Amino acid sequence: MKWDRPLTEATLVKRYKRFLADVSIKQETFTVHVPNTGSMTSCWAPEWRCALSKSDNPARKMAHTLELTHNGETWIGVNTANANKLAHLWIKQGWIPELTGYTLIQPEKKIGNSRIDFYLDGHENLPSCYVEVKSVTLKHEGMAQFPDSVSERGQKHLIELMDLKKQGHRAAMLYIVQREDVKEMRPAHSIDKKYGELLKQAHAAGVEIFVYQCRIDINEIGFGNSLPFSLE
Numbered sequence: 001m002k003w004d005r006p007l008t009e010a011t012l013v014k015r016y017k018r019f020l021a022d023v024s025i026k027q028e029t030f031t032v033h034v035p036n037t038g039s040m041t042s043c044w045a046p047e048w049r050c051a052l053s054k055s056d057n058p059a060r061k062m063a064h065t066l067e068l069t070h071n072g073e074t075w076i077g078v079n080t081a082n083a084n085k086l087a088h089l090w091i092k093q094g095w096i097p098e099l100t101g102y103t104l105i106q107p108e109k110k111i112g113n114s115r116i117d118f119y120l121d122g123h124e125n126l127p128s129c130y131v132e133v134k135s136v137t138l139k140h141e142g143m144a145q146f147p148d149s150v151s152e153r154g155q156k157h158l159i160e161l162m163d164l165k166k167q168g169h170r171a172a173m174l175y176i177v178q179r180e181d182v183k184e185m186r187p188a189h190s191i192d193k194k195y196g197e198l199l200k201q202a203h204a205a206g207v208e209i210f211v212y213q214c215r216i217d218i219n220e221i222g223f224g225n226s227l228p229f230s231l232e
């Protein structure tokens with residue numbers, strides 16, 4: 001996934017009020033939008049390099065959006081909305097082997113009072129498949145972990161996927177790891193114990209788990225490779 005226009009490098013000053021950050025370029029400090037509802041633990045610190053996209057929309061309060069941060073070892077994709085864009089592209093291109101062969105890829109499939117990120121149908125040999133996508137940015141104890149804060153919404157999605165599996169559909173969790181300094185993923189039990197327990201239950205009930213890592217540089221976020229996961 002290439003950016004619509006080249007990103008601008010800056011230096012992080014601070015993040016606050018969840019959706020705001022101050023950055024500086026050549027001693028000029030200004031505020032940018034942070035499209036991330038999580039804690040962003042391990043994803044930022046003062047004086048880190050970062051990269052910004054810019055919108056020409058005059059209705060926006062802040063023209064710039066924080067897209068990437070750099071911890072000295074890797075770029076980290078902190079815009080959580082990009083995970084769904086990447087998932088859609090990767091499924092459409094057939095780059096995720098476990099999800100190939102479907103002729104219909106429908107985003108935001110409504111089920112009851114909720115929505116699942118993708119609904120796949122039209123496979124010659126497999127039942128329809130519901131896919132929930134999560135952006136993974138937390139690095140803890142040397143590995144990628146999810147979530148980085150208590151996620152009641154994430155818990156709800158796991159319960160919904162288990163129900164869909166019972167109805168005869170395929171159901172899958174697709175974790176998009178937006179950093180390259182990790183080689184394995186597991187639930188963040190120390191942050192959201194209930195989510196970890198539900199993920200174990202979901203896996204035992206037949207919900208599939210796929211973890212794919214991005215290749216990231218300032219020019220694009222590309223398809224990387226599959227990562228192993230542990231539920232312990």
